[in-house]
């Protein structure tokens with residue numbers, strides 16, 4: 129369970145949100161919606177350890193996580209809006225790089241796991257391509273595989289369907305549902321109403337539920 | 341032909357000096373340049389200020405003058421280095437300044453998102469630098485780095501001013517002793533061969549680096 133308690137974020141004098149409270153249950157798919165510029169990306173960046181919170185805390189399964197922006201908790205994975213795949217590595221290397229270098233997994237084991245992940249995402253035949261050789265939807269799935277390879281308890285997505293066509297959006301929908309089956313907790317920022325309705329158990333609307 | 345054979349030994353010993361200056365400069369200025377470029381992003385004002393001053397001086401004055409200053413100027417102040425060491429010091433600190441500017445440009449062109457992705461995956465700062473950032477910087481800087489290396493091949497000839505026996509000096513001596521331009525022609529050909537080799541190696545590495553974009 130992820131508990132966000134009284135979280136406050138401001139950039140200098142500009143208050144983005146104040147005393148934000150939000151609980152995400154295990155295995156839940158939560159959509160985060162709200163108008164542009166309201167602070168959705170900022171919230172998941174704080175969760176992922178990329179931004180500092182000014183006040184409040186985030187508790188994952190009873191343990192507070194670092195919100196000073198200094199380090200990231202590998203239990204929280206993140207899929208960036210523009211994927212941020214590493215251009216100098218192939219798809220499979222993108223996926224195995226962290227398990228091998230951060231989790232110190234044996235390389236053969238990491239490769240085996242990466243192939244299983246790619247297979248489950250319908251991406252196995254793209255394993256040896258570089259990111260620039262992928263379509264938007266394929267990049268999205270490569271980024272999901274890369275995050276999943278670290279076995280995060282929570283996966284946060286920043287607008288995973290923006291810029292994707294209908295077919296790719298459908299594939300992402302299927303991926304989110306499949307991960308839900310496997311019990312992965314997912315937090316999805318999105319502007320895409322049909323997509324949000326198709327995948328989420330619950331919606332969190334910044335515009336109505338957050339003080340500023 | 342037989343004349344060529346008589347001057348080749350002295351040109352070869354000059355070539356040794358030229359190549360020595362060339363390789364030692366590369367070995368020294370690349371890591372120093374990387375360090376300096378990282379220092380430009382330092383949170384400490386003093387460090388950035390010192391580095392900016394250093395780069396301003398190195399790029400704003402001729403290498404020839406820097407060479408003279410380090411060998412004769414420091415010598416007059418009681419800090420003496422042998423000729424060859426003076427040349428190496430001058431070349432390394434001069435080239436490191438140019439390379440630092442190139443590396444800084446390369447570092448800036450790696451998007452913030454690459455650091456974010458690495459951090460979320462748990463990479464340390466050092467792993468992020470060596471495994472993710474540096475390869476991308478290398479790809480970006482290879483063309484301008486290559487230009488500097490070709491400049492360096494030719495710049496090595498400046499060491500004549502402090503009396504080092506490089507290839508140009510060897511040619512010079514032979515030409516004035518034997519009253520002929522032939523040694524100069526030969527020296528020109530040798531520079532051309534060196535720059536051709538560098539160009540070829542650069543093309544190769546650009547091809548290798550083009551497997552990804």
Ligand SMILES: Nc1ncnc2c1ncn2[C@@H]1O[C@H](COP(=O)(O)OP(=O)(O)OP(=O)(O)O)[C@@H](O)[C@H]1O
Pocket residue numbers: 139144162163164165166167168169170171
């Ligand atoms: N580094 C920063 N410095 C100052 N202000 C910032 C910074 N990053 C974001 N902001 C401000 O914080 C606010 C929230 O930004 P955020 O990116 O979280 O919005 P968002 O809800 O994700 O919007 P969108 O739907 O357009 O992606 C914006 O007004 C933005 O200008």
Ligand SMILES: [Mg+2]
Pocket residue numbers: 168169170286
């Ligand atoms: Mg956003």
